[in-house]
Amino acid sequence: MSPARIIILLVALVAGIGAAMLISKPSQAPAPAARIEAAPxxxxxxxxxxxxxxxxxxxxxxxxxxxxxxxxxxxxxxxxxxxxxxxxxxxxxxxxxxxxxxxxxxxxxxxxxxxxxxxAVLPSGMRAVAISTDSRGANTAGGFILPNDRVDVIVTMKGPAVEGEGEAFLSETILRNMRVLAIGQNVQERNGEKVVVGETATLEVDPGQAESLFRAQKMGTLTLSLRSLKDAGQATTPGTASEGALTIVKYGVTLRSTSQ
Structure with missing residues (x-):
């Protein structure tokens, strides 16, 4: 055999041994994953x-x-x-x-x-008083008054006839910033309703205000005037809500104001 062939065989033998060693060498183990501990x-x-x-x-x-x-x-x-x-x-x-x-x-x-x-939810010393309202919403801001809103209570009654003008009506705000506890049997806005209709409105009042409401219901018609959320937190001073002012209204038109 020629020396050249011997060299080629030796090179092939060495290459084969090297390849076998590489194949038999165990693969490198993957790096362990970072351990994440759950927050307590x-x-x-x-x-x-x-x-x-x-x-x-x-x-x-x-x-x-x-x-x-x-x-x-x-x-x-x-x-x-x-x-x-x-x-x-x-x-x-x-x-x-x-x-x-x-x-x-x-x-x-x-x-x-x-x-x-x-x-159970009334604060100590307070009373819940129900007043009659128009179920069509005419006396309750078009029916848009909801539980937990704040309202003023206005009484409208027949007044003395104005000479030359005929029959007149008197309107007076008797209570301000009263919290509405319920409209009819509803004590909350339910199912996304924007209008809650009921025959009565239940207000949170103190004992003196309750007496004023009972008197006013005998004198005329009660209307609720919805207050803005921006001034709903203003305190109400008992006995000074109307400041003694009466407004005479005829056919929806204000004629003049008087003092009691």
Whole structure:
């Protein structure tokens, strides 16, 4: 055999051995994945479904939801602090409407002890008084007054005839900035309704204002005037709502103002 062939065979043999070594060498293990630890959580009591205002909370309305511990809102019900909260809150009444998955706050519920909803949510010293309204909405801002709106109460009655003018009417604002508790049997805006129609409007008043309303209902017709949200927070001073002013109106036209 010639020396050239021997060299070629040797080169081929070395190449084959090298290829075999590469094939038999174990592949490099992949780098281990970064370990991500889950953030600690705590079970928080939430509404399992929408809870309308005035509804009695049932066990099916509540459930525990794991909440990131670092972002738990203050004032919510936590299982590590109140493990029996479901049983404790079942049967209470919703003072405010709650959405599904909204954390439960105790101040949004009230224990009625068998009493009605309105008597349970009325502040101490206040009264709920229902006044008659026009079911077509003529006496309630076209029917657009909803529970929790703020209104003025106006009484309109027949006044003394004006010489040469015939029959006249007197109108007077007797109460200002009163909170509407209910329209008819509705204590909230339901199902996205923009108009709530009812035969009565229930207002939150103090005892003196309640007496004024009862007198006014005997004297004439009561009308609710809707207030803007921007001035709904203004305080009402009892006894100074009308400042003694009466407006004489004939056929919808103001004739003159008088003082009592």
């Amino acid at each position: 959580t705590v079970p928080v009591l939430v509404a399992a479904a929408d809870i309308p205002v005035g509804n009695v909370v049932a066990a099916a309305d509540l459930r525990w939801l794991d909440w990131p511990l670092a972002s738990v809102p203050s004032g919510v019900v936590r299982k590590d602090e109140a493990p029996q909260a479901e049983q404790e809150l079942t049967g209470q009444v919703a003072r405010y409407g709650m959405l599904a998955a909204e954390p439960i706050r105790r101040e949004k519920l009230i224990k009625t002890d068998g009493t009605g909803f309105l008597s």
